[in-house]
Amino acid sequence: MTGDSNKEGNTRAGEGESGGAASAPRTMKFALALLGGVFLAGVVLQSMLSGPGGVSRRATVLAGLAGFLGVMLAGLSKPWRRFLSSIQFAAPALFVLAGFSVLGTLILQNVGGQQLLQGYGPGLSRLIKGLFLDDIFHSLGFAAVLGLGAGALGLVVARRRRYNLRTTGSVLAHGGLILVLAGAGVGMVWGVKGRIDLHEGQETDSLVVPGRDGLINRLPLGFTLRLDDFRIEKYEPDYSLMVYALAGEKQKRLLSFKPGRDPDRKLAAHGLAVTGWWPDYRRRTVVEAAGDVGGGDVLAAARIDRGGKETWLFDEPGREAQAVEVDGKRLLLVWREERARRYLDSLAKMPASPHLLVVDGRELPARPGEEVPLPGGRGRVKILRFFHDFVMDPQTRQPANRSAEPRNPAVEVSISAAGGQESRRWLFARYPDFHGRGAGDELKLSYRYRPGGASRPDAILVGESRQLWSLDAGKLSARAAVKVGGEFTLGRERLRLAALLRPARRRTVEESAGSREVNPLLRVRLPSGRTVDVRPGKPVRYSRDRFLVLAPGKGETVRDYLSTVTVLEEGRPVRERQLVEVNSPLSHGGFSIYQADYRPEDPTYSGFQVVRDPGLYVVYLGFAANLLGVVLAIWGPRWQRRRRRREGGEA
Amino acid sequence: MSHLAEALTLVSVALYGLAALLYALMWLGNSRPLRLGAPLALGGGLLVNLAQLLSRWLEADQPPFKTLYESLVLLAACIGIVYLVIELVYRARILGLPAMLGAAGAMLYAFSRHDKEIVNLPPALQSGWFVPHVVVYFFGYAALFVAFCAAVLYLIRPRPIRIRREDLIPGEKIDLEKLLDGSVRFGFVLLTFGLLVGAVWAKAAWGDYWVWDPKETWSLVTWLVFAAYLHLHYLGGWRGQRLAVLVVVGFAAVMFTYLGMNLLPTAEQSAHVYQ
Numbered sequence: 001m002t003g004d005s006n007k008e009g010n011t012r013a014g015e016g017e018s019g020g021a022a023s024a025p026r027t028m029k030f031a032l033a034l035l036g037g038v039f040l041a042g043v044v045l046q047s048m049l050s051g052p053g054g055v056s057r058r059a060t061v062l063a064g065l066a067g068f069l070g071v072m073l074a075g076l077s078k079p080w081r082r083f084l085s086s087i088q089f090a091a092p093a094l095f096v097l098a099g100f101s102v103l104g105t106l107i108l109q110n111v112g113g114q115q116l117l118q119g120y121g122p123g124l125s126r127l128i129k130g131l132f133l134d135d136i137f138h139s140l141g142f143a144a145v146l147g148l149g150a151g152a153l154g155l156v157v158a159r160r161r162r163y164n165l166r167t168t169g170s171v172l173a174h175g176g177l178i179l180v181l182a183g184a185g186v187g188m189v190w191g192v193k194g195r196i197d198l199h200e201g202q203e204t205d206s207l208v209v210p211g212r213d214g215l216i217n218r219l220p221l222g223f224t225l226r227l228d229d230f231r232i233e234k235y236e237p238d239y240s241l242m243v244y245a246l247a248g249e250k251q252k253r254l255l256s257f258k259p260g261r262d263p264d265r266k267l268a269a270h271g272l273a274v275t276g277w278w279p280d281y282r283r284r285t286v287v288e289a290a291g292d293v294g295g296g297d298v299l300a301a302a303r304i305d306r307g308g309k310e311t312w313l314f315d316e317p318g319r320e321a322q323a324v325e326v327d328g329k330r331l332l333l334v335w336r337e338e339r340a341r342r343y344l345d346s347l348a349k350m351p352a353s354p355h356l357l358v359v360d361g362r363e364l365p366a367r368p369g370e371e372v373p374l375p376g377g378r379g380r381v382k383i384l385r386f387f388h389d390f391v392m393d394p395q396t397r398q399p400a401n402r403s404a405e406p407r408n409p410a411v412e413v414s415i416s417a418a419g420g421q422e423s424r425r426w427l428f429a430r431y432p433d434f435h436g437r438g439a440g441d442e443l444k445l446s447y448r449y450r451p452g453g454a455s456r457p458d459a460i461l462v463g464e465s466r467q468l469w470s471l472d473a474g475k476l477s478a479r480a481a482v483k484v485g486g487e488f489t490l491g492r493e494r495l496r497l498a499a500l501l502r503p504a505r506r507r508t509v510e511e512s513a514g515s516r517e518v519n520p521l522l523r524v525r526l527p528s529g530r531t532v533d534v535r536p537g538k539p540v541r542y543s544r545d546r547f548l549v550l551a552p553g554k555g556e557t558v559r560d561y562l563s564t565v566t567v568l569e570e571g572r573p574v575r576e577r578q579l580v581e582v583n584s585p586l587s588h589g590g591f592s593i594y595q596a597d598y599r600p601e602d603p604t605y606s607g608f609q610v611v612r613d614p615g616l617y618v619v620y621l622g623f624a625a626n627l628l629g630v631v632l633a634i635w636g637p638r639w640q641r642r643r644r645r646r647e648g649g650e651a
Numbered sequence: 652m653s654h655l656a657e658a659l660t661l662v663s664v665a666l667y668g669l670a671a672l673l674y675a676l677m678w679l680g681n682s683r684p685l686r687l688g689a690p691l692a693l694g695g696g697l698l699v700n701l702a703q704l705l706s707r708w709l710e711a712d713q714p715p716f717k718t719l720y721e722s723l724v725l726l727a728a729c730i731g732i733v734y735l736v737i738e739l740v741y742r743a744r745i746l747g748l749p750a751m752l753g754a755a756g757a758m759l760y761a762f763s764r765h766d767k768e769i770v771n772l773p774p775a776l777q778s779g780w781f782v783p784h785v786v787v788y789f790f791g792y793a794a795l796f797v798a799f800c801a802a803v804l805y806l807i808r809p810r811p812i813r814i815r816r817e818d819l820i821p822g823e824k825i826d827l828e829k830l831l832d833g834s835v836r837f838g839f840v841l842l843t844f845g846l847l848v849g850a851v852w853a854k855a856a857w858g859d860y861w862v863w864d865p866k867e868t869w870s871l872v873t874w875l876v877f878a879a880y881l882h883l884h885y886l887g888g889w890r891g892q893r894l895a896v897l898v899v900v901g902f903a904a905v906m907f908t909y910l911g912m913n914l915l916p917t918a919e920q921s922a923h924v925y926q
């Protein structure tokens with residue numbers, strides 16, 4: 001520094017402090033030692049105070065305040081005042097702060113001891129722990145250094161000086177930083193930061209503040225917040241096919257191809273070709289009249305319309321007719337009258353069982369104790385026990401009947417899988433969606449119960465003679481003629497016979513339900529000649545180091561998270577249906593409420609961050625002062641020179 | 652990304668490159684056609700660059716500052732504008748060559764990027780603060796890049812010449828140190844503004860001014876380094892080589908803040924990292 005002392009002397013004179021006998025240790029080395037010492041003092045203090053959850057925010061602010069006041073006290077002595085407000089102190093302090101900041105990005109912050117140990121080994125991780133460098137920005141040492149810096153800023157501001165644009169700027173810039181730190185400290189001590197979790201329709205009058213030791217405190221809001229509704233706005237989906245190359249652990253995107261828009265040659269360069277693109281893919285079975293398919297048994301079909309919904313009935317050669325249930329009544333299609341008669345005869349001979357097991361839409365009549373083969377060779381199922389009004393007896397902890405009425409029919413079944421494993425489960429007629437499955441168990445079983453015979457139809461549509469046969473307990477009770485296009489009743493429902501087809505043909509059609517990309521599917525021919533279907537979330541690896549992904553081309557899919565809330569005071573709404581979204585918090589009663597969280601699996605949930613920050617305006621004032629000060633200090637002298645030159649010119 | 656945008660990128664690379672060539676020729680012999688031609692080529696490149704930025708803004712219907720590709724296009728335009736202003740204010744063309752190489756380099760890097768598609772803005776970036784925060788920062792980065800060029804030129808100057816009144820371009824008397832200092836001061840004001848705008852925005856979006864996100868922390872580091880520069884220069888009387896070294900260090904910190912965040916172990920949770 002010695003070579004520059006002349007220049008420095010000039011600057012000091014400009015600041016209004018005259019040079020003089022200086023006995024303060026004015027070296028940068030001393031400044032570094034001082035800063036290091038203060039940091040270590042903070043470390044020692046923290047290791048004495050530190051509990052399981054670290055130190056409190058209050059202790060952090062107090063450490064900063066101690067640093068600040070220490071400097072202020074030292075500033076009573078003139079040599080110290082001059083040293084601490086000098087460049088010899090300022091430059092090392094700036095570099096030390098920068099150094100700590102860099103450390104805070106190089107060392108993993110707020111991770112467990114185990115992770116530190118893995119990352120840095122035993123020696124280094126002990127050092128990091130010991131100096132509290134694993135949460136550096138909240139450590140007492142860092143706070144004390146910041147306080148020291150703030151104190152030095154205070155001494156700079158308090159310095160006597162001749163005022164001009166530059167010195168005014170200097171006061172504002174340095175003073176602004178003190179305000180920012182002071183405001184942040186006020187916020188840390190007297191502010192509140194917590195969260196509110198609500199489901200639609202729920203309300204709360206308190207916020208949850210996590211404590212340091214994992215305890216949770218509830219603090220009153222002073223008003224009631226109700227979540228009226230929560231929604232997620234999405235961008236119009238826009239899927240592209242991405243071709244990725246694997247290189248070690250990393251993936252490199254080679255190509256992004258927008259189906260329907262990009263030219264096919266883009267893909268051809270990678271040996272790929274699109275053979276089909278459906279923005280909203282669905283497979284649909286269409287039933288249509290087939291041409292003459294010759295003699296023998298053929299497929300017959302009837303279309304029934306029920307209030308705008310269409311249902312198909314089939315009579316398939318070689319298969320038992322499957323009933324369709326309408327309003328609790330079962331309807332069958334049998335094409336030939338003679339076959340319908342034989343069917344009725346067989347019903348009369350077969351004892352009726354009230355139990356019906358349903359596997360993947362296929363109905364299996366079953367009697368307790370009798371093994372029934374599962375379709376698809378997946379093993380066998382057997383009803384072990386039956387309860388017509390199932391209840392768990394609280395005393396015996398055994399299943400029992402609650403009453404004599406069939407109010408809650410249930411069966412316990414045993415399943416012998418094809419592989420030989422046995423499993424048991426309970427099925428309930430009133431809860432068909434409860435399949436009693438264990439994890440990884442794919443078999444979907446449900447249970448139906450009808451005292452009169454669960455598998456017996458209530459009506460047969462006889463295609464050949466255009467008749468509807470009504471049955472009662474398996475016996476023919478009435479016949480009525482039906483016309484194609486005409487109506488008939490089953491139970492309490494009016495149905496329309498929309499079509500009768502024989503021979504009929506079933507055909508699977510692949511189509512797009514619309515042009516919006518709701519359920520996109522892209523069919524791609526690979527270099528090997530094989531064709532694959534690519535869907536979102538299902539990457540296709542087609543060679544050792546290449547894979548395809550169908551992903552939203554524009555990355556982000558969520559446009560906004562929007563909560564509509566109402567603020568109530570004393571039970572009365574004072575602010576109704578206010579929108580809270582990201583970047584647009586709601587302020588009420590001293591709190592700011594921020595949209596902060598959502599759960600994809602819980603669509604009515606919304607999470608809020610709630611903040612009360614009494615230091616807010618002090619910080620903002622500090623920001624404004626600092627910015628204005630920096631501008632004045634940097635460009636002020638230039639403006640002043642220019643003005644002087646102009647005035648001189650005019651004179 | 653349309654073919655038009657790709658073509659625009661290459662045209663601006665070519666024009667910036669041409670400008671760099673003309674500025675380089677000035678080092679050999681200063682002539683009137685060169686003095687006219689170089690800024691013209693620069694201006695042409697800048698116009699094409701800005702047209703690309705604007706067309707993307709219109710096409711995407713959102714500010715095009717989300718991906719690294721988009722930020723590089725913005726950076727190239729900022730370098731072009733800042734350099735042009737400096738040439739006009741200081742009447743110096745000495746930094747024309749490195750500045751134009753920087754702008755062309757940024758555009759070439761952009762051209763090589765794989766993230767050229769328009770991506771949707773996440774909710775946090777849909778804010779009135781987004782544009783001022785990014786644009787101010789990139790003008791600041793551009794100014795500091797120009798300062799860095801001056802510092803490097805200062806450090807590697809071919810012969811021991813006086814600090815003041817360089818005449819690397821024949822007939823052009825300029826003060827390299829004054830140029831360097833002017834650029835740093837301009838850059839520092841913008842860094843301060845960008846930092847404060849970012850803090851105000853974070854407060855409005857999340858309720859915290861500052862969360863020690865790695866990029867936040869590194870932007871503080873760059874600010875502290877350049878604050879140290881200002882103190883050492885004006886109060887400490889630092890001049891010459893060590894000041895130039897400090898600017899090189901500061902600009903390295905800027906570049907690390909801009910491009911190096913992926914390298915940090917703490918970057919996983921950052922809101923700022925380019926993919």
